[in-house]
Amino acid sequence: MAVAAAVHGNYLPAKFRRFTRTTLSQLTSLPPPPPLFISTNPNDVNPTHLKNLYSICNHSSHRFPKLNSNGKVEPVDIDKLKKALVHSYVVVSVFTRSEFVPEYESGRVFGSCGDWIGKVVPVTPGNGELVGFGRAVSDCGLTAAIYDVMVIPSLRRRGIGRKIVQRILRILVNRDIYDIASLCSDQQKPFFRACGFGDDILASTTMMYTRSASTHAEGEQMVKSAGRKLLLVPSLSGNLKI
């Protein structure tokens, strides 16, 4: 039926149309998402709602988060989150109406007409729930890095994450930035690969600062906690070979 749709220029008599839509979506295994509002305005993001989203997605701001006995990460620091939002070059947030979000189900009871007003009024950041987020940090000239892409668990595998990444990419490319990186854990790699990311063409090695007090203790040293790591702060005077 997919071939038939293409031949007819995607216009088919009504009795065939419904059939093609379902088969196509089954082929791509991405059922369409509910009606969404995608915003690139950082002011549409309520930091408290965002902090809530981090918790629901069990996403941490630390690369090496501390997990409690239930496997949950620490809640994100809201002041640092606000600072990060202000200093992110691109901020994408996705909203939908709460009836589509089981996590925010308010259990409203509808009358005989149903909530038809709710269905007619388009979703906005004001009347919708935050269900997806992504941001990018850049030097506005050469490079950019994408962080914290997340979608509420009940709405995953419906193309929302991809929409978020594509919106971020579109904005960066419009501003002439093509060197776009994303740090991914093993679980995140297939998602980014599907969005068009790959290993570095110049075969560079990704490295992170992980020198901790436990691995490299040298008497009195200053340490900074970052998730479950206690990172060693380098001391002032290095030994310079003159």
Added chain:
Amino acid sequence: MVFHLHKNEIEVKRQPKVSNLKAGFWESIRSGFGKNNTIQVIETPSSEEEEEEPLPEEFVLVEKTQPDGTIEQIIFSSGGDVDVYDLQALCDKVGWPRRPLSKLAAALKNSYIVATLHSRKFSLGEEGNAEKKLIGMARATSDHAFNATIWDVLVDPSHQGQGLGKVLIEKLIRTLLQRDIGNISLFADSKVVEFYRNLGFEPDPEGIKGMFWYPMY
């Protein structure tokens, strides 16, 4: 808002709860109503907050006297202006491909920290005639809160092997960690992986790898 008149300056102490955007709006209204129309709105951080930007620093790292009496100083500086032409020349010296100057300038301006090393050479007593040359640079971009990535670390080949690169990176890490920015990453060329390993960096920690976007046309 609290206004304190101090000599010829007007300091505005922001209360922590007001967001950055709101503060700017009201400042612009108030400055219009002020008696002195040359009021400069200085955004000073409130006493409870840490400074937003790393404080610019400049100090002499190394000073050595050559056999012929000339003195060479290596000066570390962060937050200072970098001449983009000097940087281009330095990138040429280490063999990097050329990048558009306007993009380079924008990248420097919008990096969270830009640390540089300059060499100043002068004869004894003629410090005023010193020739200053850019011999090293490293920069980091950040969201000022959680993540930072170090890009463009380079040292003039004539000054390599002296630990200057190590100083640049250690200074960056120190500044970032002091501001509670714990995710410090970078993408290292295969030749310098050992260099960064010695400085405390780990390749692909716990499987975390950087992926890059490749547009398919």
